[in-house]
Amino acid sequence: MSETHSVLAHQFDDLEQQFEASTLGMWAFLITEVLFFGGLFTGYAVYRSQYPLAFAEGSLHLDYRIGAINTAVLICSSLTMALAVRSAQLGRRRSLIGFLLLTMLLGSVFLGIKVFEYSHKYHEHLIPGINFVPPHEFIRYHVDPQQLYVFLSFYFAMTGMHALHMIIGVSVLAVLVVLAWRGRFSSEYYNPVEVAGLYWHFVDIVWIFLFPLLYLISRS
Amino acid sequence: MAHHVVPQKIYLLVFATLILLTLVTVDVAFYDLGLLNLYIALAIAVTKATIVILYFMHVKYSSRLVWVFVGSGFFWLAVLLVLTLSDFFTRGWSPLPSGWTSMVMP
Numbered sequence: 001m002s003e004t005h006s007v008l009a010h011q012f013d014d015l016e017q018q019f020e021a022s023t024l025g026m027w028a029f030l031i032t033e034v035l036f037f038g039g040l041f042t043g044y045a046v047y048r049s050q051y052p053l054a055f056a057e058g059s060l061h062l063d064y065r066i067g068a069i070n071t072a073v074l075i076c077s078s079l080t081m082a083l084a085v086r087s088a089q090l091g092r093r094r095s096l097i098g099f100l101l102l103t104m105l106l107g108s109v110f111l112g113i114k115v116f117e118y119s120h121k122y123h124e125h126l127i128p129g130i131n132f133v134p135p136h137e138f139i140r141y142h143v144d145p146q147q148l149y150v151f152l153s154f155y156f157a158m159t160g161m162h163a164l165h166m167i168i169g170v171s172v173l174a175v176l177v178v179l180a181w182r183g184r185f186s187s188e189y190y191n192p193v194e195v196a197g198l199y200w201h202f203v204d205i206v207w208i209f210l211f212p213l214l215y216l217i218s219r220s
Numbered sequence: 221m222a223h224h225v226v227p228q229k230i231y232l233l234v235f236a237t238l239i240l241l242t243l244v245t246v247d248v249a250f251y252d253l254g255l256l257n258l259y260i261a262l263a264i265a266v267t268k269a270t271i272v273i274l275y276f277m278h279v280k281y282s283s284r285l286v287w288v289f290v291g292s293g294f295f296w297l298a299v300l301l302v303l304t305l306s307d308f309f310t311r312g313w314s315p316l317p318s319g320w321t322s323m324v325m326p
Contacts, residue, residue: 042300045301049308075242086225089225212264
């Protein structure tokens with residue numbers, strides 16, 4: 001009982017209320033994130049409608065297979081995150097730590113593949129603002145390089161912002177592993193694991209939209 | 221605390237569905253369906269997102285208040301998208317941002 005009371009902050013009546021408050025707080029934060037990424041997607045929609053061929057051509061410069069693999073990696077990481085939360089609910093400390101580490105590993109694999117993709121774009125001179133040189137030959141549509149530049153700007157802004165969220169997510173999980181190692185979570189109290197899970201799944205959802213919108217335009 | 225512990229089987233089922241839908245969205249992209257390609261891709265993405273929110277994010281098992289929070293978030297996203305795009309799509313202009321032309325053409 002004494003342990004239960006030590007995790008209950010004094011402003012809450014009971015653990016249930018505390019759990020509800022932390023979940024709602026996380027959702028309030030995630031709503032601001034939805035609107036933040038919503039702004040990027042809205043900008044994307046405006047410019048894609050203006051330059052449909054440039055977006056189609058730009059998309060062909062991306063490797064859809066790498067994008068698909070990364071999608072699968074993220075979905076796997078969401079599964080392991082969900083199982084980590086489940087382990088916490090059941091008070092299984094060892095499997096909680098295991099699933100958290102597995103989720104971190106999959107998140108790192110995603111980021112590693114992203115680094116590979118970015119460096120490839122660097123060698124192709126397709127990074128706006130850093131080393132953009134209009135390509136000598138186009139894959140399918142001969143478009144204004146300035147419009148291609150707009151597509152690539154959206155690609156790097158959106159995937160870069162997503163990658164930043166992934167880096168933050170992996171860091172949060174690292175903290176959770178330490179806390180879990182010290183036995184700070186139980187089936188009574190696992191709120192940090194629950195809300196970190198919400199964040200992780202949200203970042204997964206962002207990628208679920210980014211993948212078809214960036215990699216799969218006019219593949220036919 | 222009596223939180224709903226989702227059976228492992230459901231998580232695995234959700235996972236399999238998400239992977240399947242990913243394969244479908246890649247496959248469909250290789251058929252030339254015109255504008256329908258975009259709508260199908262978005263429909264699949266919305267379906268995947270809904271599954272993740274309901275099961276992985278436990279909203280299906282959460283209180284009404286959580287539903288209201290999540291619903292309000294997507295309501296405001298709809299306001300952002302619909303109002304902005306209905307403005308842009310009904311105008312005959314959308315100026316290119318200037319200032320980076322010199323960077324593009326060295």
